[in-house]
Structures are given as C-alpha cells and as structure tokens.
Amino acid sequence: MIPSVLPTYSRAPLHFVKGEGSWLIEEDGRRFLDLGSGIAVNALGHAHPDLVKALTDQAQMLWHVSNLYEIPQQQALADKLVAATFADTVFFTNSGTESCELAVKMARKYWYDKGHPEKTEIITFSGSFHGRSSAGIAAAGSEKMTKGFAPLLPGFKHLAWGDHEALYAAFDETTAAVLVEPVQGEGGIRPMPDQCLKGLRALCDEKGVLLILDEVQCGMGRTGRLFAHEWAGIAPDIMMVAKGIGGGFPLGAVLATEEAASGMTPGTHGSTYGGNPLACAVGCAVMDHVADPDFLAGVNRRAGHLRQKLEGLVADHPDIFESVRGSGMMLGLKCKVAPADFVKAGYAAQVITVPAADNVVRLLPPLTLSEDEIAEALVRLDKAATALEAHPA
Incomplete structure (x- = not known):
C-alpha cells in the first residue's frame, strides 16, 4: 500500500521536533549538529530570534x-x-x-x-x-x-x-x-x-x-x-x-x-x-x-577555520576521504566511500551532512556556526569516519 506521503524520498528514520541555532533535537531527545541547514536554507540557524x-x-x-x-x-x-x-x-x-x-x-x-x-x-x-x-x-x-x-x-x-x-x-x-x-x-x-x-x-x-x-x-x-x-x-x-x-x-x-x-x-x-x-x-x-559586511567577515573567518580543520580530517582518514573543496560555508568532502554511507555514519555520530554527486558529501552549516561548534563538528565527523574504517559498508 502506498504511504500517505508520496514516496519520492528515501527518508532517514529521524524525527526532528525542535531546532536551536546549529542544533536539531530528535523526538527521543538526541541533539544533532546540523551541518546541512535544510540544504543551505537555514542561513541563520534554527529559530533565530x-x-x-x-x-x-x-x-x-x-x-x-x-x-x-x-x-x-x-x-x-x-x-x-x-x-x-x-x-x-x-x-x-x-x-x-x-x-x-x-x-x-x-x-x-x-x-x-x-x-x-x-x-x-x-x-x-x-x-x-x-x-x-x-x-x-x-x-x-x-x-x-x-x-x-x-x-x-x-x-x-x-x-x-x-x-x-x-x-x-x-x-x-x-x-x-x-x-x-x-x-x-x-x-x-x-x-x-x-x-x-x-x-x-x-x-x-x-x-x-x-x-x-x-x-x-x-x-x-x-x-x-x-x-x-x-x-x-x-x-x-x-x-x-x-x-x-x-x-x-x-x-x-x-x-x-x-x-x-x-x-x-x-x-x-x-x-x-x-x-x-x-x-x-x-x-x-x-x-x-x-548583507552586513561585518557579518560576512565573520563567516569568512570561521569558514577558513572550518576548512583548515577539514583538511586535517582528510589527512587523518585517507581511506575515507580524498580532498576538501568549495568556498566559504559551502564545502564538500570528496570521498573514497559512498557518500550515503558516510552520511549514515554521521547519523550515528549525531551530525547531519548532505550527499551530492561526484562522490561528495556536502557541508552547508548555518552561517552562524561558532568556533566551539566547529570543534564539535570535527569530533563528530571524525567519529563517523572512524566507524566506517572499522566497519566498511
């Protein structure tokens, strides 16, 4: 029987009920760091005042x-x-x-x-x-x-x-x-x-x-x-x-x-x-x-920090990643594994990423992503990559 929602998406079994800045809260209480922003939509994060x-x-x-x-x-x-x-x-x-x-x-x-x-x-x-x-x-x-x-x-x-x-x-x-x-x-x-x-x-x-x-x-x-x-x-x-x-x-x-x-x-x-x-x-x-120049300067500064950390992530996991590419807060991890597998491993590590073509996983975080959240993002992305190395899909 066809579901009441037309099945044109292969949806992840996640049910988010609330968003706070760069975070999504699942109905079971788990907090996910959102590096997808609803596919580059939530530019200022969730529930910006x-x-x-x-x-x-x-x-x-x-x-x-x-x-x-x-x-x-x-x-x-x-x-x-x-x-x-x-x-x-x-x-x-x-x-x-x-x-x-x-x-x-x-x-x-x-x-x-x-x-x-x-x-x-x-x-x-x-x-x-x-x-x-x-x-x-x-x-x-x-x-x-x-x-x-x-x-x-x-x-x-x-x-x-x-x-x-x-x-x-x-x-x-x-x-x-x-x-x-x-x-x-x-x-x-x-x-x-x-x-x-x-x-x-x-x-x-x-x-x-x-x-x-x-x-x-x-x-x-x-x-x-x-x-x-x-x-x-x-x-x-x-x-x-x-x-x-x-x-x-x-x-x-x-x-x-x-x-x-x-x-x-x-x-x-x-x-x-x-x-x-x-x-x-x-x-x-x-x-x-x-459109505020000071806001954009902050985006560039934090985006540079994020990219630097991602380059380190790629170097630490050469069997998972090839390179980092993109600009600002629109970055891609070129993968050696299927992007869908890394995205799924990210769910287990409570971090949201988005698959793309050319074997790439997209990182499209809120432009307000903080330095502390960048550090946490790397911890969770590293955890996902480590899990894939231990148990390849």
Whole structure:
C-alpha cells in the first residue's frame, strides 16, 4: 500500500521536533549538529530570534493579500536587494524551481521583444541542478533528472563542465542565454574558477547573449560574499535566488537588470503566493544580517577555520576521504566511500551532512556556526569516519 506521503524520498528514520541555532533535537531527545541547514536554507540557524520576531509580528498583522495590491514588505525587501546587488528589479517566488521558470521566460521574452524570436536556446552545463520543474530538468539534462519524463522541454544545449572549446563553438543565431551555477551544489560542490566566470561574462558580452546565474544554493552569504559571483568581480543579467533568502521560510526571487527584464510587462508572469507579507518580512530580517559586511567577515573567518580543520580530517582518514573543496560555508568532502554511507555514519555520530554527486558529501552549516561548534563538528565527523574504517559498508 502506498504511504500517505508520496514516496519520492528515501527518508532517514529521524524525527526532528525542535531546532536551536546549529542544533536539531530528535523526538527521543538526541541533539544533532546540523551541518546541512535544510540544504543551505537555514542561513541563520534554527529559530533565530530576529527571524522569529519578524514572522510572529507580521503574522499578527497580515498574511496574504495577493499581488493584485501593493505589499509594503515586498517593496522593502526588493529595495534591500536592489541596493546590495547589480539588479534594478526583483520578482519574488516561493522556491528556486519557480525562479528558474521565470529566468528562462525572461531571457526568451527579452529577445522576442527585441525582434529576435529565433533566439530561444539556453546553454547549460553537465552536473548542474536547476530544480525539478519541466524547465529545470530540461536545463540540467542528466538521465537521473529526465528519465521517464519525456518529452522534454526543448531549447537547451548541454555542454561538458569546463570544456572551453565546446563553449565557444556552441553559440549560434539561436542562443539566448547561458545559465550556470557559480558553485555547483548538487553536482558535488564544484566552483567555477574566477577567471572562467570572468571569461564567461566577457564571452556573453562578445556574443551578445544574456548571462543567467543560478545562486539558489551558493547565494545569500554562503560563500562569504552576499553572492558568489562577487568574488570574480562580474555581474549577471539575470540571477535566480532562493533557499537562504528566507532563512527557512519558503521564498525565492529573480533579480535582473532593467534591460534584461524589459520584456516582462503586466500579464507576462505572476504568482499567487510569491512575495507575500510573511515571507518578505522574514526575508528583510535575513538581509539585515547577511548583507552586513561585518557579518560576512565573520563567516569568512570561521569558514577558513572550518576548512583548515577539514583538511586535517582528510589527512587523518585517507581511506575515507580524498580532498576538501568549495568556498566559504559551502564545502564538500570528496570521498573514497559512498557518500550515503558516510552520511549514515554521521547519523550515528549525531551530525547531519548532505550527499551530492561526484562522490561528495556536502557541508552547508548555518552561517552562524561558532568556533566551539566547529570543534564539535570535527569530533563528530571524525567519529563517523572512524566507524566506517572499522566497519566498511
């Protein structure tokens, strides 16, 4: 008999009932150190007092009115994002998947309105993940994402990650945009080198196509800058955001320049819940923290310490790990064992990690992870690795 919850996840037998900062409490009372943050969502940890206050204050006032009316909290969050980024305008969604849908529509509508309806194709890269909608799985293109869901949405050209010659050759008269994650998350914590991101921006300018960045997982302070592309000193035309922007409350956004968004006129897109007062009140509270230079300096300092300790962990367990990679608080342990086995060993050691492709285990802790919690994290990760060495799966 099928369970009442559709079985599309192989769920761990854990039942968390409370969260406190970097900690999750199981219903049996065990305390787990959360190095997953709900897959890079709980940027400020669990039950952060500023987020709790923003949510409860707004909940006592107004929850939902729809986008048929002006929403002050939405305007406030849009203003904060525009002031802090390349963007001139913002549309709010409920998720990264919805942000992908709009980013694709925006790029194609831009060229249609410019008198080039033939420019519909979007270049994407192997290992990418852009959500599980029809556009998202078609953009990623991997068999894991697309098998059984044909016919796929057309209009995407898939290139191998890091194949510069193929990238140069891929542009033609139908190319509308390039879509890329500055740091691949699901793909195994693979950062695009700064020089490559600079080169990609220059190539898009040379060819006259739009650059779309997917910063759903690597944005909102995750790499030690508000957005990962800032490290390369470039700016996109369109950017997808979600996960950390709501600090745990469902919220996403598409940021764009005035030029790139010029085709999105009244009636071309909409969302019933997107940008509702509750979500945007929380989003404003998140931005007040993660856009603060002092906060980001602390993230970078503690992320450097965490990485140093992880390098030691890898050296101590050469049969379990190969290397550490990533940026800021978006780190990956390249494994010699199956990532799922290490994640399971972590459950026994009461530490939460997240599996990814390319034999990588992701560490995506709250950006507020303390020095003492870093020390405890290493104790628990070491315990998990030691257990796997003693009893290989």
